[in-house]
Amino acid sequence: MKTNPDAPVIALRGLKKRYGIGDAEHTVLDGVDLVIEKGEFIAIMGPSGCGKTTLLNILGLLDRADDGDYFLADRSVESLSARRHANIRSEQIGFVFQNFNLVPRLNVIENVALPLTYKGIRKTKRLQLASKMLQTFHLSEREYYMPWQLSGGQTQRVAIARALVNSPSIVLADEPTGNLDSKASHVIMEELSDIHKRGNTIIMVTHNPSLTTYASRVITMLDGKIDSDTKTLQPTVKVDTTKKRLDTHAAEAPKEKTLRSRRPAKRKTIKKGASK
Amino acid sequence: MRLLVLNHIQNAYDSLRSTRMRTNLTMLGVTIGVASITLILSLSGGATKVITDQVDELGGNIAVVRPGDVPQTTRLDNIASPMNHSYATSSLTERDMKAIRLVPGVEAVAPVMLVGGNVAAGNNSSSNTPIVATTPDLISISNLTVKDGQFIDSVTNRDTAVIGAQLSVDLFGTDQSIGQNFKIRGQDFTVIGVLKRANKPINYNNIDFDHAAIVSLESGKSFNQGVAQIQQIDIKATDQNSLPSVVEGTKKALGAAHKNEHDFSVLSGDDLSRPTSQLFFAVAAAMTAVAAISLIVGGIGIMNIMLVTVAERTREIGIRKALGASNGHITAQFLIESLAIGIGGGLFGYIAGYLLAFIVSRSVLTFDPLFSWQIAGLAIGTSVVVGILFGLYPAIRASRKDPIEALRQYH
Structure with a gap:
């Protein structure tokens, strides 16, 4: 793929996504315009059902938009085949999910090595790379553990290691800390900002405003549109609107920092489930 | 691609081993079919060989x-x-x-x-x-x-x-x-x-x-x-x-x-x-019918169990797709799994067929069953065809799964 070094990594123009047909039609994304430059750490915030996850899925080529343009490294992805999409996912995109999504049958190192399989890398080489990646996450001693033998924070670190093992240019994280307590959350966020410092582009969806401090740019979404963007608006405005929008949906979220219990996290899980 | 095939084989081995009972029962269908084919062919081949030898001897x-x-x-x-x-x-x-x-x-x-x-x-x-x-x-x-x-x-x-x-x-x-x-x-x-x-x-x-x-x-x-x-x-x-x-x-x-x-x-x-005996042909025809039916039944068994496997591993399919697997990769992964069941059944069937043939020939008949590469080829060929034919639909179904839907499925 030809890459223009000056071109933005991701450029969206009038992106629309609808679910359902006829009366039941529901517009999830209603004209999203967004330009993401290389090396940005973006946090996408917003209430449940505002289209954050859908946007992330489209960015990760797991879903297709109904309308609008999506340019990945200056190239429209609409026209590409499913096979090319798979290829781009394999070469350029790393996914981190809220519920970790490790393959339960495989042990830690095999899970981390999984993306390399689809790049056609030999098994020994795969395991070497995976082992090296796990080392940077201080998980060397857990290489042959099964996913269910790990704690939540460890599992998510494994998932991040897996997302990074094929050295993607873009890391997409869908509420990477959603299932973790605040201490583990901050460990994960430290890892992500480390990755960011190494030059990766990170796009993260989160409910937790306290985590936006790690991000270089915060985007708030509302009803399928971008409501505010720290890059285009004044920071003071951002804080106000964010607070206001989140009042009804995530009132307890700021308190979470002081509450060491898992209760707020649990409540958010329920809310997340309801939005699906 | 070769590396991926090796990987798929490893994968199929692991997943089949983890559901051993189910795999063995599924294999049994193919085993019976291939065993009857082997039995018929080895015995009729043996009978033919007896006469050919006599004619050659003369x-x-x-x-x-x-x-x-x-x-x-x-x-x-x-x-x-x-x-x-x-x-x-x-x-x-x-x-x-x-x-x-x-x-x-x-x-x-x-x-x-x-x-x-x-x-x-x-x-x-x-x-x-x-x-x-x-x-x-x-x-x-x-x-x-x-x-x-x-x-x-x-x-x-x-x-x-x-x-x-x-x-x-x-x-x-x-x-x-x-x-x-x-x-x-x-x-x-x-x-x-x-x-x-x-x-x-x-x-x-x-x-x-x-x-x-x-x-x-x-x-x-x-x-x-x-x-x-x-x-x-x-x-x-x-x-x-x-x-x-x-x-x-x-x-x-x-x-x-x-x-x-x-x-x-x-x-x-x-x-x-x-061989000209009417009875011989009657038995051979009956056995062929049994073989054909049990191969079809065995194949349906494979399809059935592969559909269950695909449903069970929907989430895994979603993860693999998100990590860069193409539809072809997913198809190949499940196809190799059903192929493995087919070939496994074929191998056991081939062995069981010869065991039966020897039991029959030693107890009832006067000649030994025939060994030839054609019979081995046919036994394995049939099982490969059954494995692929009946594994194709579940594999394609697996590959067509929408990754987002698949990832949403909880177990």
Whole structure:
């Protein structure tokens, strides 16, 4: 793929996504315009059902938009085949999910090595790379553990290691800390900002405003549109609107920092489930 | 791609091993199908080989004339209407024998006339004894060996007979029965010779000579109002090379004698060694049907279990797709898994088929099953086809899953 070094990594123009047909039609994304430059750490915030996850899925080529343009490294992805999409996912995109999504049958190192399989890398080489990646996450001693033998924070670190093992240019994280307590959350966020410092582009969806401090740019979404963007608006405005929008949906979220219990996290899980 | 195939194989091995019971039961369907195929082929191959060996042993210069057109023994209605030839009057006559004898390159000609009836000596009787009326040439054509006494020849009396070793034991309790008297259809015959035990119940004459009583053609005709009722004419050519010309000459000579009515068939080589027993074909057809049905059932089993596997691993499919697997990768992954079930079943079936074949041949039959790469190839080929054919739909279904939907599925 030809890459223009000056071109933005991701450029969206009038992106629309609808679910359902006829009366039941529901517009999830209603004209999203967004330009993401290389090396940005973006946090996408917003209430449940505002289209954050859908946007992330489209960015990760797991879903297709109904309308609008999506340019990945200056190239429209609409026209590409499913096979090319798979290829781009394999070469350029790393996914981190809220519920970790490790393959339960495989042990830690095999899970981390999984993306390399689809790049056609030999098994020994795969395991070497995976082992090296796990080392940077201080998980060397857990290489042959099964996913269910790990704690939540460890599992998510494994998932991040897996997302990074094929050295993607873009890391997409869908509420990477959603299932973790605040201490583990901050460990994960430290890892992500480390990755960011190494030059990766990170796009993260989160409910937790306290985590936006790690991000270089915060985007708030509302009803399928971008409501505010720290890059285009004044920071003071951002804080106000964010607070206001989140009042009804995530009132307890700021308190979470002081509450060491898992209760707020649990409540958010329920809310997340309801939005699906 | 090669590396991915290795990876898929490893993957299939792991996933099949983790559901061992289920995999074994699914394999069983294919195993039964392939086992029956192997059983049929090895036994029919073994039977064919017995006759081929006999023909080769005789120098490969034997041809046989049978009444009627080439028997279509593979047709099902032939099996359903048993022995439709045996009630009909044979179209072969003594005149045909004489015509064949005049064909250049013919060394010897012997008729085989089977006479129905009881054989009895004292209180012992045997109703399923083949009573063969023939000429002295049969001994050289069919390579029979007389253990005691002599074979029938042109000067022996009409009321003399040569009997098989087993018949001798059955009738007289000994295989030293020269000079003893016994009755065929009430007529007295004297034993002038006992054949050496050959233990070849399957041969191109379709006669088990160990159990047979052989009388002269004249005696045979006397049981049939003086008319020869010839079931088969054996021809021996002077050597192997002249056999084709002998076959052609025989066809021409008989064609002329039968007013160009094609009511006979001249068999040589492989045609001769094809098993002709109706029962054999009935059993083979039944086994083939069993094999076909169980392969289909086994295949449906594979499809069923693969659909379950795909449903169970929906989330894994979603993860793999998100990590860069294309639809082709997912298809290949599940196809190799079903292929593994198919091939596993095929291997077990092949082994089980031969075990059964040996049990059957050692307990009921007199020959060993045939080993050949064709049978192995067919067994494995069939299982591969079943594995792929019935695995294709679940695999394609797996690959078509929407990654977002798949990732949403919780277990």
